[in-house]
Amino acid sequence: MKAAVLTGTHQLEVVRDWPEPAAGPKDVVVALEGLGVCGSDLSLYDGHRELPSTPWVVGHEAFGRIVTVGAEVTNREAGQRVVIEPNYSCLECANCKRGLTSACTDRAIVGMNTPGILAERFAAPAEYTHVVPEELAVEDLACFEPFTVARTAVKRSAITKGERALVLGGGAQGLLVSQSLLALGVEPVVIEPHPGRLRRIVELGAATTDDDKDFLWLFETTGVAPALAAGLGRLAAGATITMVGLTPAPLPITMEQVVRGQYTVRGSLIYDHPADFQAALGDVVADRVRPSVAITDTFAFDDAADAFAGARERAGKTWIAG
């Protein structure tokens, strides 16, 4: 069967002789229907993260149709369309036991420390597949996982209807955070240097500003330390800073700024199983949010190399139709 494999930096190839997935008794085998290309996939592609082994199957933001179910699976059946929750937590460690599965100490991260799923068929634990209604648009499913990341950050911030929030970054994550805020009745005000990205996000309902200040809520989605520094100058005392972007760089903020500003600083990593995926699905089914607004470019599976090659420069998200 077909699979998209990385063999080195900027070397992605669609092979046709990849072995069929080996599924365990608690797994389902899914025929891929689509997959979103994400920044973390690109960090492997660009060589910023080491490949765990080569050739390495990439990709994690996928949906498809169940073709077979394992012997112990009783609540899934062949033919169902599912989105994949691509972080398989152990559900047994101390963090999992208190509900913070996103901080699982033994988490299998699809495409990162366990093989990816940009393949014609792949196995996944049934527990981490979510059945979706047939009427949902495939483009919404291709963006479902990053939408869940964004929605969960907004939920964890505890922001409520009627507020305004400063959003740093208008890439896919900034856009999906903005959509989540709009769905909640919050006005997102976005800072984004890329003119194409800024135009898109404003068209989708966000505001933009050069000089507004006194924000009580800030969402950092860029993972670029200087971007956060620019946002800090616009906060009111008592503000809540929620960080989604990742960088090993030190924070451009002093203890004194946090204390004098009386800020709440919180990190938000992915989502917790299974409630956050289910809540996100509820929003999409009720048509409160269209995650597909993040998409600008569609590629066929056979053109996966082209999909990856230009992904960083595109104004929006790239997805591959399986």
Ligand SMILES: [Zn+2]
């Ligand atoms: Zn992702």
Ligand SMILES: [Zn+2]
């Ligand atoms: Zn765990």
